[in-house]
Amino acid sequence: MKLPGDFMWGTSASATQAEGAAPASDWYAWERAGHAPISGDGNGFGSRYADDFELLAGWGFGHHRLTIDWSRVEPAEGRVDPAAVEHYRAVLAAGRDAGLEVWACLLHGALPAWFAASGGFLDPAAGARWRRWVDLAAETFGDLVAGWKPVNGPASFATKRYLTGQFPPGIRDQATFGRALHAIQLADFEAARVLRQTGRPTASVEALAPIIARSEAAAPAAKGHDGVLWDSWLRLARSDEYGDAFDYIGFSYYFGVEVDERGRPGPYPPGEATGPQGYVPWADGLRVVLDRLAAELPGRRLLISELGYGGTDDRARADYLTRSLDHVGAAIADGIDVAGAFLWTGVDNYEWNDGYEVPFGLFTADREPRASAEVVRRFIGRD
Structure with missing residues (x-):
């Protein structure tokens, strides 16, 4: 299905995944403690960024979202690394010169080790430290940034750090998770409100999924999961204080979640093959998310901030993206x-705990296009 001519076509990446873990980040120590594969230099974007931008622009993309790594820019509290500033300014300028609108994320997965050691967003001083980073980023990079996406997946960030223990500090505690979720959601909205003052648009990157109760008895547990992914930020998006923080209600989508009677999440739809990360790549769920967002926040502009397929089967990736983008076209038509x-x-x-074993790219690490890249190019209209 053909999409509108002004539809924004972009790609997304993060600093740790594309450049490797910063030595001053908590993920660097996490890797070296044996909790995750070593990231090395990611996919080499740190030195190949100019060529990568030319590749993406030549394929028809007009936008790209990257992360300005807080750990590299401020490796110790209050100390700014001029070499890191120069690097990211060069990256942003190269994206602009290639004809891309480059959106900047200020937090994706990894934290500065000094910030994490103080308790991260659970520390009473976290708000002031985070605001200082947001102000610094706006002042230092704002002239080169086309838009802002402050925090990637706040609910996912809190879940992996404080509920499932997959990310540092590896805590598994419901009460701590609840406090962290509130703190990081608030930090995201606070940052967006500040960054809008640069005159650049802001978009969220909420990690969303349809939550389906396995049975009537599972409905209360499913409602609890729904509160984490949806209510934790919707109340802020509807509030007088933060309702206008984001120009775009942006989200990532990959799968649906079924919740059983004991509150355990599992893949949805049941009985279908799961991918290497344990979920079913369910394209139809994207329309469910779009419909719900349109109902929950009528009149707001929506933006799919992440959409992808992880796995070695590129034929399945091409099919997933085709069906997902067809749903987008149908939603716009409606x-x-x-x-x-x-x-x-x-x-x-690099895919965090999965290392380099789960490819998501339209292009290989050698920058060779997959068949799925050709599918996307046809949607863009550049074939």
């Missing part, structure tokens, strides 16, 4: 305002 889609990801990169 009157839902979807401004664009940023695909995860352009070039294969």
